[in-house]
Amino acid sequence: MADKKQLRIGLVGTGLMGRAHANGYNRIHNFFPALQYEPKLVAVCSRNEEKVKAFAAQWNFESYETDWKALVAREDIDAVDICTPNDSHFEIALACAAAGKMILCEKPLARTLEEGQQMVDAIQKAGVKTTVWYNYRRIPAVTVAKNIIDSGKLGKIYHYRANFLQDWTISEDLPQGGEGLWRMDVGAAGSGVTGDLLAHCIDTAMWLNGGITDVSAMTETFVKQRMHQLTGKVEPVGIDDACLFHCHFENGSLGLFESTRYARGHKALYTFEVNGADASLKWDLHDMNRLEYFDHRDESQTRGWRSIHITDGDHPYIKNWWIPGCGIGWEHSFVHQVADFLKSLEDGSKCSPTFEEALQTQKVCAAVIDSANSKSWKDTHVDGKYVW
Amino acid sequence: MADKKQLRIGLVGTGLMGRAHANGYNRIHNFFPALQYEPKLVAVCSRNEEKVKAFAAQWNFESYETDWKALVAREDIDAVDICTPNDSHFEIALACAAAGKMILCEKPLARTLEEGQQMVDAIQKAGVKTTVWYNYRRIPAVTVAKNIIDSGKLGKIYHYRANFLQDWTISEDLPQGGEGLWRMDVGAAGSGVTGDLLAHCIDTAMWLNGGITDVSAMTETFVKQRMHQLTGKVEPVGIDDACLFHCHFENGSLGLFESTRYARGHKALYTFEVNGADASLKWDLHDMNRLEYFDHRDESQTRGWRSIHITDGDHPYIKNWWIPGCGIGWEHSFVHQVADFLKSLEDGSKCSPTFEEALQTQKVCAAVIDSANSKSWKDTHVDGKYVW
Amino acid sequence: MADKKQLRIGLVGTGLMGRAHANGYNRIHNFFPALQYEPKLVAVCSRNEEKVKAFAAQWNFESYETDWKALVAREDIDAVDICTPNDSHFEIALACAAAGKMILCEKPLARTLEEGQQMVDAIQKAGVKTTVWYNYRRIPAVTVAKNIIDSGKLGKIYHYRANFLQDWTISEDLPQGGEGLWRMDVGAAGSGVTGDLLAHCIDTAMWLNGGITDVSAMTETFVKQRMHQLTGKVEPVGIDDACLFHCHFENGSLGLFESTRYARGHKALYTFEVNGADASLKWDLHDMNRLEYFDHRDESQTRGWRSIHITDGDHPYIKNWWIPGCGIGWEHSFVHQVADFLKSLEDGSKCSPTFEEALQTQKVCAAVIDSANSKSWKDTHVDGKYVW
Amino acid sequence: MADKKQLRIGLVGTGLMGRAHANGYNRIHNFFPALQYEPKLVAVCSRNEEKVKAFAAQWNFESYETDWKALVAREDIDAVDICTPNDSHFEIALACAAAGKMILCEKPLARTLEEGQQMVDAIQKAGVKTTVWYNYRRIPAVTVAKNIIDSGKLGKIYHYRANFLQDWTISEDLPQGGEGLWRMDVGAAGSGVTGDLLAHCIDTAMWLNGGITDVSAMTETFVKQRMHQLTGKVEPVGIDDACLFHCHFENGSLGLFESTRYARGHKALYTFEVNGADASLKWDLHDMNRLEYFDHRDESQTRGWRSIHITDGDHPYIKNWWIPGCGIGWEHSFVHQVADFLKSLEDGSKCSPTFEEALQTQKVCAAVIDSANSKSWKDTHVDGKYVW
Known part of the structure; x- marks a missing residue:
């Protein structure tokens, strides 16, 4: 070598x-x-x-x-x-x-x-x-979802819903800011769950289903003040503890998004579901090697949600790992992004999402926060140019 | 007798x-x-x-x-x-x-x-x-959910989410109005999924989690015109095919609701989940005899979502039926409501929801439609007096 | 009428x-x-x-x-x-x-x-x-399983496995015999789990997969003596608390069966699975309105176990009940057997299983008990004549 | 370093x-x-x-x-x-x-x-x-199972069941022997699924539940002859394609085991379940980061099978990896065995299973094959000395 x-x-x-x-x-x-x-x-x-x-x-x-x-x-x-x-x-x-x-x-x-x-x-x-x-795009099950959607199997898409639920900040005794906790400090993080968690959901959503054009959101900060690790003082909490929004996609489908760090029982429950006229699919990070798929064209007697164990050699990335049935882990998604970046150096392609593409997600996040603050619908100004 | x-x-x-x-x-x-x-x-x-x-x-x-x-x-x-x-x-x-x-x-x-x-x-x-x-209140698993919440086991509640997903009106060839299809005719039904499906979700939600004070909603009519069964003419469709909203509950928790008849793969998927500081629970009509429950007070090594099969003799209504493990069906919820109505005649109690209570749900539905039409937040004017 | x-x-x-x-x-x-x-x-x-x-x-x-x-x-x-x-x-x-x-x-x-x-x-x-x-044959999901197998969709069948797990006799204080407990008394019941629970498994198995020709079994009585309700005396327990056996089917497939009343956590967990060269299926009484089906002929990217919610109008028996998505209960299986008996009076057909057919199950049960007692393989003497 | x-x-x-x-x-x-x-x-x-x-x-x-x-x-x-x-x-x-x-x-x-x-x-x-x-002992969920059992939480154990189901040799065109396929050649492998797959099940079983004392087994070779990759000739197949057995454990519990490479729909479905008087647990390699646990001591209204996501920092091995909710993969079990071997060099302990311990599994496998061939029960001659 x-x-x-x-x-x-x-x-x-x-x-x-x-x-x-x-x-x-x-x-x-x-x-x-x-x-x-x-x-x-x-x-x-x-x-x-x-x-x-x-x-x-x-x-x-x-x-x-x-x-x-x-x-x-x-x-x-x-x-x-x-x-x-x-x-x-x-x-x-x-x-x-x-x-x-x-x-x-x-x-x-x-x-x-x-x-x-x-x-x-x-x-x-x-x-x-x-x-x-x-x-998360590069978890094989999510990549399969992308391939299925791009193949047209879902038909016209009506609904997209996603959430990202955690429960690690419920305790009021948890301090904010500083090492390990900068995500609690609005100065360091910019926002709370919106930038930390919903940004993932939005990136995947636009990758799979196209641009989001306008949003209507609400946010909440459940614990209003917390001791700051760096100053040692009790200070107001500036981040959003939870954020919920609905939206329109450019293709006419409706989106529903929710994220929180106050959903007891969920550690990193990122799920999404897409419903099309002909087929639907859903995924859950807690069972990341499975994709659920429903195809209405199956004959009626045996039609049902298929639980696909994404561990076969012809599933994306899998041939580089082990054998059918042997699941991989969360960490592998990062390996795949490195591999794809290196591959893009070979063939001169881009390694999505680029800064331009990630800016579209940023625009949606900004519109979400703006909408929540103003209690009104907001355009995202996503122009679709950099939505894949 | x-x-x-x-x-x-x-x-x-x-x-x-x-x-x-x-x-x-x-x-x-x-x-x-x-x-x-x-x-x-x-x-x-x-x-x-x-x-x-x-x-x-x-x-x-x-x-x-x-x-x-x-x-x-x-x-x-x-x-x-x-x-x-x-x-x-x-x-x-x-x-x-x-x-x-x-x-x-x-x-x-x-x-x-x-x-x-x-x-x-x-x-x-x-x-x-x-x-x-x-x-749906009288499906035993839902009644157990009520009992658990009323016991205080969940602690302070942060989130309530529910949806009711169906897929029976996706075909554009489906006519509207008339016998078997009056739910498609806004004149007969008043609204689409809001009154038909979300009303169930709202009723359960307020029964479990108290009053909803304000809402922000969106609706969509995917198929804009359909042949009307009674007139034989193609007419505009007046109902909401899908409705999504978020809201505040009186107790400070956030609500997220969605309903549609365009979610391919779901026949009558009514689900709800409640997240409290100490415990969470969720339920799904398609597996109606199960309740999922997570209790953070369980010791950490063995803490997990519990799948409770609600078929034991000490679960609500069950002793009147069969033996542990033997599930009942959708129809039984109506039997329970009759039984409870008759019981209320014995003891002079009310059989919830009464008209007064159901009017609160109606108020929320009206605010939801109003919010969607005006693209703004709307107060529900639910006074809490008749919220259980 | x-x-x-x-x-x-x-x-x-x-x-x-x-x-x-x-x-x-x-x-x-x-x-x-x-x-x-x-x-x-x-x-x-x-x-x-x-x-x-x-x-x-x-x-x-x-x-x-x-x-x-x-x-x-x-x-x-x-x-x-x-x-x-x-x-x-x-x-x-x-x-x-x-x-x-x-x-x-x-x-x-x-x-x-x-x-x-x-x-x-x-x-x-x-x-x-x-x-x-x-x-149990007349639970719609089980009837669909029969229809799928009879259609040949599974191809050559290699494996059949079933179990029936309960946990209601674990306490040593539970008396034996008398009303409500005659199943614990070998004189009244004839056997323990073999006749009570495995008989169901065997009946379904031979209905779905043909005759069982020979068996090798083990039984166990975990609690050796219990107070008898009728005599008031502590007496030896004569029933089998648990029974496990493997066997050959006439079609060359292998069978594996287990039943017990000492499986903590299971009330009436009757499950079966059938594996064929082309497809497999499985079912679970605790989620009785679902059938799981895997078809290897599905394209590889979207191949997975299908969870079929057996509540559609074209599923067996369902059109007589409610609408898609609305599950029925355990009790409905008995209604279906009455309906089928009445129907068989109309058309002069038999209403399986007849006494002759049930005798085949009895033969297998007898061979199972005999095998366990003698610690050897036993022929069942099932002649296939009355195996459907 | x-x-x-x-x-x-x-x-x-x-x-x-x-x-x-x-x-x-x-x-x-x-x-x-x-x-x-x-x-x-x-x-x-x-x-x-x-x-x-x-x-x-x-x-x-x-x-x-x-x-x-x-x-x-x-x-x-x-x-x-x-x-x-x-x-x-x-x-x-x-x-x-x-x-x-x-x-x-x-x-x-x-x-x-x-x-x-x-x-x-x-x-x-x-x-x-x-x-x-x-x-497989060192998949964290399996290690948690060991810890739970050793804590005594299950009470007296009645049942242990395990299977290991695959489907990769169903095609009659698959050759035997040679690189990538030596597991099909009895000369190279010694046996079929017994040594390849059941050996895993037996090792875990005796680690969790103690020695197996006697067995009664059956085996089958579904495809009797296959082309040999090395000789190019069609030759008899000497391995067991499937093996089923039941057994007694030293502690009086009953064991049930099955393995096959002809279970369509399963790639590497290794599952086990243990039933004790007070609690039960089960695990499935296809969802390897989950352990299912049922504790009868939970109060009856909220008692159910707990789905424990084994990704928390206080679960075995996990603190060396990522954060709660982020699952690891099949490969990590090998990393853990290396880590444990190195640790055992530090403290002079053994790194189970040693050759002596693995010999006990070998004895059970030998008894299983012997039992299947002789159609009779066989003692395993496991002396318990090297069963952990």
């Missing part, structure tokens, strides 16, 4: 997503040997030197930095992977664009639409390749 | 609901022998004499009428059961009230809030006993 | 099965109006006069008897339904045959093969019509 | 299991950083030089061999991992023992009991550390 081309990676951020991405890069060599490119883990960056040093050792990075600007400045890096909290995506991405680096940015693209728009402007001006880690 | 007191019933309407109610009355003798009252099926009414005669014979009514006014006028009838299409609930109910008859009215109470309000005024003035057939 | 022919019924036994059968007869008038015959409930018999009188009133029998011989002797009865404990099936059936009555006998046919054989000899000599209440 | 102790590994065999084990070693560095030992992948061996060279490169082995004897002879190797077909386990293991190498042997231990016994004798004489890759 000495003849592999190398993609020299610099990773910024060593939290949960840092680990998940690092694992993604580390698995390519074992599981995607046919790719022409392979990742070279040049450097990882985090402010805490002891921690980043250990991270580099554990995840096989050749070096580390404690200042992301130093990392971005390195000439031995082709692509920067941004895994930091949302409030630094903007600044780092702009620096990367200026430095001509490819960018792999953790979702959501940014805290706000304004930041996102500037990021898109910057990367377009710089002409750098981008992708955003909406990883 | 010669010493049983009799409730002399006159049934108006011989469609699906006529059958379901008639079955309800016919089962009491076999399965609820301990009740002090028993139904006496005095007369059934429908305009088609041949049909109503056959219905009377099949369902053991002593006589029949072809004019509902004649039935209401009969002195040998204590209670009138209104199973006609929605557009006649109003007139019949007012006549019953004037005649001093008890009324058992199929849901929804009326086509419009205005009709419903006048019906309530009339029965209050007349002082007659009423109930409305929101039968 | 004055022109209906009548089948004049005498019912012996007023326990759980007496109620279930009585309900079956009572429902025909409402739900199967097209039949030419209708049941006339002439008399019911039980030794306790107070109890039988109340039963007669509750279930609409015109009269009662306290001596089954008196009932069998009545000339106004065409058919006797035997719902007594197993130890009296033999004597009553012989008397019925001698009196020329049709016989509807609760399963199992008899306590022993010897009794069963004499019963068959008697009814053949007398030429009377018979049926045995293996009611 | 320079101070880590190294376990120098030589891997023999590069098929599916070679990949799965290689992945196991490769993941330790990323996911189990707290271990004192780390694997050093010194050499891998396979007869085909081109293939083994590529495998070594792909899986990060420092060198390769084409003769396993050369590998075993290397002084820079501490432990040999045997992943070859069953017919070479014996010879390689004996050589390893003679060379004083630790042995990690793929299951089953050997083709026959005789081979297995000699292997145990050899490693005991040599005093080398061993483990056998019965990997």
Whole structure:
């Protein structure tokens, strides 16, 4: 494999997503040997030197930095992977664009639409390749859903519904902000469940079913104030604990979305369902290797929802792993995104979602928050140009 | 059983609901022998004499009428059961009230809030006993859900979500209006899925979780015109084919509701889920003898969603039927409502939902339609007085 | 309906099965109006006069008897339904045959093969019509399974497995024998789970998959002695608490069967699965309105187990009940058997399983017990003549 | 991590299991950083030089061999991992023992009991550390099952049932023998589903529920002859295509086991269920991150089977992976076995199952085959000494 081309990676951020991405890069060599490119883990960056040093050792990075600007400045890096909290995506991405680096940015693209728009402007001006880690697209069952829809099997689509339910912030004693909890701090995160969870739902939805044109939303912050980890003071909570919205898709179908961190009993229950005139399908992250499919064209006596175990060799990505019946895990979705990014280097295609595409999701998120705040319907200004 | 007191019933309407109610009355003798009252099926009414005669014979009514006014006028009838299409609930109910008859009215109470309000005024003035057939409350699993919530096991409630999904009107060739299809005709039905299906969801929701104070809704009519069965002409479709809304409950929790007749693969998928700080529960009409329950107080190693098979003798209503493990069916919910109505005659209690209570559901439905039409949030004016 | 022919019924036994059968007869008038015959409930018999009188009133029998011989002797009865404990099936059936009555006998046919054989000899000599209440065949989902198998969709069949799991006798304090508990008394029951539960599994299995030719079994009595309700003394337990066996079917497939009353968590979990070269199916009594079906001929991307909700109008029996999506219950299987018996009077067909057919199940049960006792394989001597 | 102790590994065999084990070693560095030992992948061996060279490169082995004897002879190797077909386990293991190498042997231990016994004798004489890759024990849900049973929560155990169903050999055109298909060749495999699949079920069963004392089995070879890949000739098939048995456990409970490769619709459906007096549990490899648990001590209104999503930080192994709700895959079970082996080097414990323990499973398998062939019950001669 000495003849592999190398993609020299610099990773910024060593939290949960840092680990998940690092694992993604580390698995390519074992599981995607046919790719022409392979990742070279040049450097990882985090402010805490002891921690980043250990991270580099554990995840096989050749070096580390404690200042992301130093990392971005390195000439031995082709692509920067941004895994930091949302409030630094903007600044780092702009620096990367200026430095001509490819960018792999953790979702959501940014805290706000304004930041996102500037990021898109910057990367377009710089002409750098981008992708955003909406990883759920690359769970094989979700990819099969995409293939089924694209095949036209569903017929005219009437309904799309999705939710993302968690229960980890119910306790009023949970502090906000700071390491491990920056998702609770509106300054760092930009929003609550909307950017964290609904953004995933919206990305998948538009990928599968096209653009969302207008939305009507409501949000709620159940616990109004929490102790802030960094200041040690009880402060108002600025994020949305829950967000619900309905919408129209460009194709005339109706969308229904809900996300919360107050749904006791659900850890990461991301589900979606699509109903078409001829067939329907649904999926659930908690049973991620299954896709449910109903085809009205089946003869009536034996027509029913099919529980498809997505572990066969002819299902997407699966031939790179094991044998039929042997499920893969959540982490594999990140490996697939790395593999697809590398593949896109080979053939010059884009690795969706790009910044432009992720900006469409950002627009919907912004419209959702705006709608909730104004208690009115809002256009998303998604132009469909970058909806796949 | 010669010493049983009799409730002399006159049934108006011989469609699906006529059958379901008639079955309800016919089962009491076999399965609820301990009740002090028993139904006496005095007369059934429908305009088609041949049909109503056959219905009377099949369902053991002593006589029949072809004019509902004649039935209401009969002195040998204590209670009138209104199973006609929605557009006649109003007139019949007012006549019953004037005649001093008890009324058992199929849901929804009326086509419009205005009709419903006048019906309530009339029965209050007349002082007659009423109930409305929101039968799903009396499926044992749903009653267990009520008992669990009332016990406080869920703790503070954050979320309530429900949907009612069907797929029987997808074909554009399906005509509207007339026998068997009056639910497609806005004149006869008052609304589409809102009054037909969401009314059930709203009734259950407020019974379980208290009043709904304001709503934001959207509706859609996917097939804009259909041939009308009665006129033979292609006419505009006035009903809502689908309706989605979110709302606030009086207790601060958020509600999410959806109904459609365009969800391929679902025949009568009524589901609801309630999330509290300590526990959650969910239910699905397609597996009606199960209730799913999650209790966060279970020890962590063995904590999970419990699939409770509601067929044990100490579950509500079940001791009147068979033995543990042997499920009952959809029809039994109507039997239970008859049994509860008869029981309420014994002890002088009300048999919920009364007209007053059903009017609250009507108010929410009206606000939902109003919200969808005006694309704005609407107060429901539910005062909580008649929310259980 | 004055022109209906009548089948004049005498019912012996007023326990759980007496109620279930009585309900079956009572429902025909409402739900199967097209039949030419209708049941006339002439008399019911039980030794306790107070109890039988109340039963007669509750279930609409015109009269009662306290001596089954008196009932069998009545000339106004065409058919006797035997719902007594197993130890009296033999004597009553012989008397019925001698009196020329049709016989509807609760399963199992008899306590022993010897009794069963004499019963068959008697009814053949007398030429009377018979049926045995293996009611699970007439749950619509099970009937659909039969139709699918008969259509050849499964291809060559390799495996059949079934179990029937309960948990109601785990407590060592549960007494044996006497009313409500005669199933625990080997003298009254003939055997334990083999005749009570496995007999159902075997009947369904041979109906679906043909004759069972030889068996290898094990049984266990976990609680060796229990207080006997009738004697008040602690006595050895003679029944099998659990029975497991494997076997060959005539068609070369392998069978695996298990039954127990010590499977904590299962009330009446009767499940079966059939695997063929091309397709498989499975069913579960706890979710009785669903049939699971897998068809290998489906295209690979969307191939999966189909969960068929057996509530559509073109599913067997369903058009007589309600509308799609509305499930029926356990009790309906008995209604269907009555309807099929009445239908068989119209067209002169048999109403399976007849005594001859039920004797085949008895032979398998006898071989199972014999195999367990002798710890060896046993031929069943099922000749296939009466296996459907 | 320079101070880590190294376990120098030589891997023999590069098929599916070679990949799965290689992945196991490769993941330790990323996911189990707290271990004192780390694997050093010194050499891998396979007869085909081109293939083994590529495998070594792909899986990060420092060198390769084409003769396993050369590998075993290397002084820079501490432990040999045997992943070859069953017919070479014996010879390689004996050589390893003679060379004083630790042995990690793929299951089953050997083709026959005789081979297995000699292997145990050899490693005991040599005093080398061993483990056998019965990997399913280390799926977290299965480990939780073990913990629950060991806690006594189930009470007295009555029943254990397991099956392992596949469908990949149904086609009569599938050849036998040779690469990728040696499991079809009795000479290479020793047996069919018994050693391949039931051995897993038996290992888990005895780990969870103690020793199996006697068995009664049946086997079947559905396709009697197949073309042999190596000879090109149609030859008799010597393996068991299906095997069913029941048994007694030492604790008095009854066991029921079934395995086949002819169960259409199932790829790798390994399921087990255990019923105790107080509680029951069940598991299914196709939904491997769930454990179903029923506790009779729950209050009756809310008692039901709990579906436990085994992805929480306090579930076994999980804290090394991701966050709650994010499932892992089949491959992770092998990583866990490597981690446990390394841990056992730290604390001097054994890494179950050792050769001695795996020999008990071998004894049961031998008794099963013997019972099927002789159509009689067979003692297993499992002495309980090495049953955990």
